[in-house]
Amino acid sequence: MSFDNTRLLDFLSEIDKELKRKMVLVAVGGTAMTLLKAKSSTLDLDFTIQSQYYDDFKTAKDILQPGFRVDLFHDGAVFVNMLPVDYMKKSKPVKTKFKNIELRTLNPVDIVVTKIGRLDDRDEQDIKSCVKKFKITKRQIVNRAGQMESSTHDKTFQKNLQKVLKKLYK
Numbered sequence: 001m002s003f004d005n006t007r008l009l010d011f012l013s014e015i016d017k018e019l020k021r022k023m024v025l026v027a028v029g030g031t032a033m034t035l036l037k038a039k040s041s042t043l044d045l046d047f048t049i050q051s052q053y054y055d056d057f058k059t060a061k062d063i064l065q066p067g068f069r070v071d072l073f074h075d076g077a078v079f080v081n082m083l084p085v086d087y088m089k090k091s092k093p094v095k096t097k098f099k100n101i102e103l104r105t106l107n108p109v110d111i112v113v114t115k116i117g118r119l120d121d122r123d124e125q126d127i128k129s130c131v132k133k134f135k136i137t138k139r140q141i142v143n144r145a146g147q148m149e150s151s152t153h154d155k156t157f158q159k160n161l162q163k164v165l166k167k168l169y170k
Contacts, residue, residue, distance in 0.1 A: 018060035
């Protein structure tokens with residue numbers, strides 16, 4: 001099952017109706033890329049959310065029982081990476097008519113560096129698409145990667161980073 005912008009926003013609209021208070025939800029990975037129109041669709045939904053809103057969002061999701069995967073990460077965590085504290089400030093607002101959700105996407109450079117941590121084949125393609133669409137420079141990636149609090153083994157992250165840089169910036 002895949003999610004284009006319409007399907008993704010329809011799901012979040014249903015979540016929004018179940019919420020009792022306002023919250024900020026930051027799309028990450030393929031979800032962010034779909035919202036930024038860097039990718040036509042995503043296979044699952046991934047968000048990072050501030051801890052104080054986590055249980056509220058999870059409860060709303062459980063009420064809806066969507067039947068597909070929705071991954072929630074805490075406070076700037078994305079998969080095995082921890083974003084720098086300014087990730088929210090650098091994130092991009094998504095215009096919606098939601099009552100309770102302020103929807104944002106990761107900055108494209110943050111999408112790239114979080115995908116470097118895991119770096120499967122799909123991540124490599126997503127990184128290439130982001131770099132091309134948003135004209136991300138090698139320097140931007142290196143600088144942001146240096147600010148990451150990677151939970152992956154540092155050697156693995158560095159090896160993945162060098163692999164990406166070598167492929168994209170010959």
